[in-house]
Amino acid sequence: MALKIGIVNQKGGVGKTTTAICLTDAFTQIGYKTLIIDFDPQANTTSVFNVGTPEKTIYDSIIKKVPLKDVVITGNAMGDLVPSNNDFKKASADLVVGKNGENKLKNAIAEIEDDYEVIIIDSGPTAGIMMDNVLAAVDGVVIPMEPEQFAIDGLVSLIGNIIEDREELNPNLEIYGLLLTKYDKKKAPHRKTYEQFKNLDETIIHKFNTIIRDTAAIPSVHGFKNIDTPKDKSEERILNAQGSIFKYGANNNGTKDYLAFAKELLEVISDE
Ligand SMILES: Nc1ncnc2c1ncn2[C@@H]1O[C@H](COP(=O)(O)OP(=O)(O)OP(=O)(O)O)[C@@H](O)[C@H]1O
Numbered sequence: 001m002a003l004k005i006g007i008v009n010q011k012g013g014v015g016k017t018t019t020a021i022c023l024t025d026a027f028t029q030i031g032y033k034t035l036i037i038d039f040d041p042q043a044n045t046t047s048v049f050n051v052g053t054p055e056k057t058i059y060d061s062i063i064k065k066v067p068l069k070d071v072v073i074t075g076n077a078m079g080d081l082v083p084s085n086n087d088f089k090k091a092s093a094d095l096v097v098g099k100n101g102e103n104k105l106k107n108a109i110a111e112i113e114d115d116y117e118v119i120i121i122d123s124g125p126t127a128g129i130m131m132d133n134v135l136a137a138v139d140g141v142v143i144p145m146e147p148e149q150f151a152i153d154g155l156v157s158l159i160g161n162i163i164e165d166r167e168e169l170n171p172n173l174e175i176y177g178l179l180l181t182k183y184d185k186k187k188a189p190h191r192k193t194y195e196q197f198k199n200l201d202e203t204i205i206h207k208f209n210t211i212i213r214d215t216a217a218i219p220s221v222h223g224f225k226n227i228d229t230p231k232d233k234s235e236e237r238i239l240n241a242q243g244s245i246f247k248y249g250a251n252n253n254g255t256k257d258y259l260a261f262a263k264e265l266l267e268v269i270s271d272e
């Protein structure tokens with residue numbers, strides 16, 4: 001059975017997709033057989049995996065009952081992918097009217113989870129039935145947060161939602177912890193939020209020691225498709241990495257931080 005990890009936060013732009021991709025990549029580099037599921041109609045993960053227009057997507061699996069194994073795209077060095085696209089926007093309405101709508105992702109994964117050691121789910125910035133599906137399907141969640149004002153306030157309601165859903169959908173669900181992302185120590189508001197983050201009550205939520213630093217290489221590497229013809233060595237290096245911060249190089253902060261985070265997460269999970 002695979003270890004299943006959801007990356008959730010209903011707040012947009014906090015680093016969910018980045019964390020999902022880099023964590024998948026890190027686990028693959030460590031040696032695990034890894035799958036990432038793009039559970040977001042924005043399809044940002046699918047875009048970084050550069051698979052063109054996928055024939056079948058998560059929408060086909062969740063709503064049209066296509067087996068998930070027929071949706072998986074193999075061949076990327078970062079890991080296997082279940083792609084998404086804009087069709088998935090319709091899913092939330094379909095799921096609400098259907099029966100057992102919260103468990104569709106869980107049931108779809110059950111068919112293939114023996115093929116993988118780790119399955120990571122990138123969820124979109126929404127609460128409701130889409131997030132319920134993720135919470136019902138996984139062993140635990142990682143909550144990325146930006147070091148911005150009000151980030152902590154939003155967390156209270158997010159953690160409340162997760163705890164409420166846990167009782168109903170998945171009593172064994174773990175909240176692995178809070179991951180500070182995009183941290184720039186030169187920015188005073190970031191330092192202030194970091195202090196608040198450190199002071200959060202550990203009995204309410206675990207805070208990961210690894211902090212993901214703001215690293216220009218991350219958006220560059222994930223945006224490699226913006227480069228048509230590389231105009232210098234730096235663009236050539238970005239293009240060659242094909243979306244993998246690990247392939248881009250061992251010495252950038254993105255690679256170092258996400259590798260450290262993957263190892264820390266495994267320790268947290270094995271302690272539970
Ligand atoms: N550590 C980082 N350093 C620099 N930029 C980053 C970092 N992490 C994420 N970003 C950038 O921040 C933006 C938002 O990140 P991302 O798409 O991962 O957030 P998200 O939570 O998935 O957003 P959404 O809620 O829309 O799905 C992206 O442009 C991404 O490249």
Ligand SMILES: [Mg+2]
Pocket residue numbers: 016017018040042044122123124
């Ligand atoms: Mg995203």
